[in-house]
Amino acid sequence: MRIVQKYGGSSLKDAQCIGRVADRIAKSYHEGNQLIIVLSAQGNTTNELIKKAMELNDQPSQRELDMLLATGEQQSVALMSLALSKRNCSSVSLNAYQAKIQSDGIYGSARITNIDTTRIEEELSQSNIVLVTGFQAVNHTEDFTTLGRGGSDTSAVAIAHVLNADFCEIYSDVDGIYSADPRQVPHAKKLKSIDYDSMLELSSLGAKVLHNRSVEIARKYGVVLHIKSSFDDIEGTTVMQNPIEKTKVSGVVVDKNIATISVIGLKDRPGIAYQIFSVLAHNNIPIDIILQSIGRDNTKDMVFTVSLDNGPKALEYLLSAQHDFEAEDIILNEASAKLSVVGAGLEANPVIGAVVFETLFKAGVNIDMISTSEIKMSLIIPQEQANEAVVLLHDRLLEYI
Amino acid sequence: MRIVQKYGGSSLKDAQCIGRVADRIAKSYHEGNQLIIVLSAQGNTTNELIKKAMELNDQPSQRELDMLLATGEQQSVALMSLALSKRNCSSVSLNAYQAKIQSDGIYGSARITNIDTTRIEEELSQSNIVLVTGFQAVNHTEDFTTLGRGGSDTSAVAIAHVLNADFCEIYSDVDGIYSADPRQVPHAKKLKSIDYDSMLELSSLGAKVLHNRSVEIARKYGVVLHIKSSFDDIEGTTVMQNPIEKTKVSGVVVDKNIATISVIGLKDRPGIAYQIFSVLAHNNIPIDIILQSIGRDNTKDMVFTVSLDNGPKALEYLLSAQHDFEAEDIILNEASAKLSVVGAGLEANPVIGAVVFETLFKAGVNIDMISTSEIKMSLIIPQEQANEAVVLLHDRLLEYI
Incomplete structure (x- = not known):
């Protein structure tokens, strides 16, 4: 089989960890697999390099930062090659450059x-394990460009695709x-498999296991x-289109990590939503859930969520433009939480929605906003009730998981 | 002016050192010079990377070691660029890869x-200071190849040549x-200038300031x-063809760091020198000075020097072949030293030779071997007298320096 394996920095943090990973790779190699291994920088290397850069320049050029950071993965792949040759x-x-991973600029x-696979295929045909630096690509001017945090996942999946690998192990x-989250919910259950869409919803909602773009690819x-896990041999989770x-x-x-902003008492005229959200768009503040409701005296209220750190900025920009859209009041609430249920079976099983509302009602949790999609139901609730609510809801839904 | 500057690892070992070097580069840049800066890896980085490699594999593949070590210089150039942009x-x-420095394999x-200067020239024409990794090149399979210890000097001189730089600062x-050596000889004098040939003799004799190959280029x-020096602003030494x-x-x-080997009582027949030295050549042991003399009873003695660490091996190989060339005895002497006087004026000024012999005679230094070239006179003397002899000889020759 042709397999891409990706190992993160914490799996490579010292000689012992590298050795453990090398053992795992060697085992798969000696079983006769063709292997392409994508590696991140060791342990804390990337942060240390950034710290070094900031000591010299607190507003570092991103081009030079990429040139600097790219050395981390290069060290990982060279060290791993040495560990592998020790294992025959x-x-x-x-x-x-060598793997010809090209990027936009x-x-x-x-x-x-684009990835030109000529060199990789040639090395594979010579029975070499091919160790490729994750997180990096080269642009049209032959400069290193990094793919953003977690980009090694993206590298691995893209390489698995272009090489027609049987699968990609992360x-x-x-x-x-x-x-x-097992730290929040004692009865959290490891999934044997999950479909891409649900995985995307889960990872963008904070389950930071996989880089989102890698799931999209x-x-x-x-x-x-x-x-x-690179630390033991137990079964993990498979992400695929149609899990059995x-x-x-x-x-x-x-x-x-959310804040809700309520714009109250808007006149009911066309274009009002456009006015409000263009202020935020122009200032690069992404918006998540939007709720529009009828207020008193034929006015409208508009409530939406932004990330917690964007809350004060969003409020400031809106207040300075308040005159334009004639709102009565604009209120920032930083004590909210977003509780989400994700699952490919949500749409086909309306009973799940009913169970969610029943559970929260019985627990006395007040629901401020509701947003649903085919595979997700998100509820804005008071932050102080979030910890209790997630445990209750999870355990109540366990029969559907 | 177009200037190549090369900075060694000790000049870059921390943020403060990088800052000091950046100040120097910035000064020259703001004076209107076109600058190409060649950098080594920071401080002890190369040794630390080798240590990491050896932890994983005590016989590391040189290809992978080069891949690993190449990251050191890449970090230096990126960090220096950040420090320079802080200085406008x-x-x-x-x-x-980017500087297109090509090597054999x-x-x-x-x-x-070969160095394809297209990119460097383009960056220079955009008024950029061009920071180039020293010590490394790329071979025809697009793999990193390092140039051996001290190779950054070679990089700098080669770049200065292909770019037609006015000069190269090391x-x-x-x-x-x-x-x-100022640590040995209190009255040692800094030279304002020196010709290439004398510099080559000096550096191969142990004045480890410049990588020999860089002087040859x-x-x-x-x-x-x-x-x-990167640590102060005093005048250094100029190396050029014809110093004024x-x-x-x-x-x-x-x-x-030498040993002498005496092969005694050889029969006077043709090919005997060939026999002896082919034994050493086949075992990769370089020979320095060779002296052949007439021994007793119409036999010949052959005396030569090897490096101290090669002495016992050379003796062993010769003893195992002693039968072939019928020597009476083979003696290893590890208590020798080589005292050398280097200067472009030696040949034209025979008086200097006389002064050398007179000085050593008066000091009671016994001379075992003498070897002279146009610009060098080397004397093998007892090691125990070496420290005293070098000081005496230097001070006596000071008028010619």
């Missing part, structure tokens, strides 16, 4: 545009995707992902 | 075969070339070198 595995390390958050210090090209064992609900997550 | 200097960092000790923690292409202020003697150096 022939391998070759390639950086983004955006330093710090580049997107992969190894980290997390052993799979859980139905809730995997979905687009149908790359099967196996999420596993379909769960109705994949997970329950809570996000306390 | 626009700059761009280039690794060996020998990992660990590659030689530069900055390190040493402020110039001295007429003797400089001589071949007439690249003028300025040897300076010609000194008769450039320096007096002593090398205790």
Whole structure:
């Protein structure tokens, strides 16, 4: 089989960790697999390099920062090659130049545009394990461009796609995707499998196991992902289009990193929503859930959520433009939380929605806003009730997970 | 003016050192010079990376070691670019791929075969300071190849040549070339200038200021070198073909890292020297000075020097072949030293030779072997007298320096 494996920085943080990963790679190699290994920088290397850069320049050029950071993964692949040859595995390390991973020109958050697989295929045909630097690509001027935090996942999935790999294994210090954060929810259950859409909802909601873009690419090209721990040998979670064992609900997550902004007493005239949201768009503030309701005296209220750190800024921009859209009041609430239930079976099973509302009602949780999609139901609730609500809701939904 | 500057690792070891070097570069840039800066890895980085590699594999592949080590210089150039932009200097960092420094394929000790200057010239024409990684080149399979220890000097001189730079400044923690090792010889004098040939003799004799190959390239292409300290602003030493202020003697150096081997009582027949030295050549043991003399009873004695660490091996190989060339005895002497006087004026001034012999005779120093060339006179003397002899000889020759 042709397999892409990706190992994160925490799996590579010292010689012992590198050795453990090398053992795992060697085992798969000696079983006869063709292996392409994508590596992140070791442990805390990237942060240390950024610290060094900031000592010299607190507003570093992103082009030079990328040039600096790209060395981290290059060290990882070279070191891993040495560890593998000690284990009688022939391998070759390639950086983004050598692996011909091309990107658009955006330093710090580049997107992969093309991978010329000639060299990688040639090395594979010579029975070499191919070790490729994650997180980096080269733009049209031959400069390093990094793919943003977590970009090694994206590298791995893109490489798995262009090489027609049977699947892509993502190894980290997390052993799979859980139905809730196990630190918050004692009965959180590791999922055997999950579909791409639900995975996307879960990861954007805060289950920071997989880089979002990597899931998007995997979905687009149908790359099967196996999420596993590099520290033990237990089964992980498979991410694929149509899992055989379909769960109705994949997970329950809570996000306390939100703020709600209420714009109250708007005149009911066309274009008012456009006015409000263009102020925020022009200032690069993304908006999540939007709710519009009828207020008193034929006015409208508009409530929406932004990330917690954007809250004060958003309020400030709106207040300075308040005159234009004639709002009676604008209120920032930083004590909210977003509770979400994610699952491919939500739409087909309206009973789940009913269970959610019943559970929260019985627990006395007040619901401020509701937003639903085919595979997600999000509820804005008071932050102080969030911890209790996620545990209650998860355990009540366990039969659907 | 177009200037290449090279800074060694000790000049870059921390943020403060990088800042000091950046100040120096910025000054020259704001004076209107076109600058190409060649950097080594920071401080002890290369050794630390080698240590990391050895932890994983005590016989590391040189290809992977080069891949690993190449990251050190890449970090230096990126960090320096950040420090320069803080000083209002626009700059761009280039690794060996980007600067198109090509080499033959020998990992660990590659030689530069070509430099395509297109990108460098383009960056210079945009008023950028061009920061280039020293010590590294890329071979025909697009793999990193390092140039061997001290290879950054070679990078700098080669770049100065292909770019037709006015001169090449080599900055390190040493402020110039001295007429003797100042730690050994209190009156050692810094030379204002020195010719390439004398510099080559001095550096191969142990004055480890400049990488030998860099001097050879400089001589071949007439690249003028300025040897300076990065820690202060005092004048250094200029290395060039025909220094205006010609000194008769450039320096007096002593090398205790030698062993002499005497092969005694050889029959006087043709091919005997060939037999002896082919044994050593086949075992990769370089020979320095060779002396052949008439022994007792019409036999010949052959005496030569090897490096101290090669002494026991050389003796062993010769003893195992002793039967072939019928020597009466083979003796290893590890208590020798080589005292050398180097200077472009030696040949034209026979009086200097007389002064050397007179000085050593008066000091009771026994001379075991003598070897002379146009610009060098080397004497093998007892090691225990070496320290005293070098000081005496240097001070007596001071009038010619």
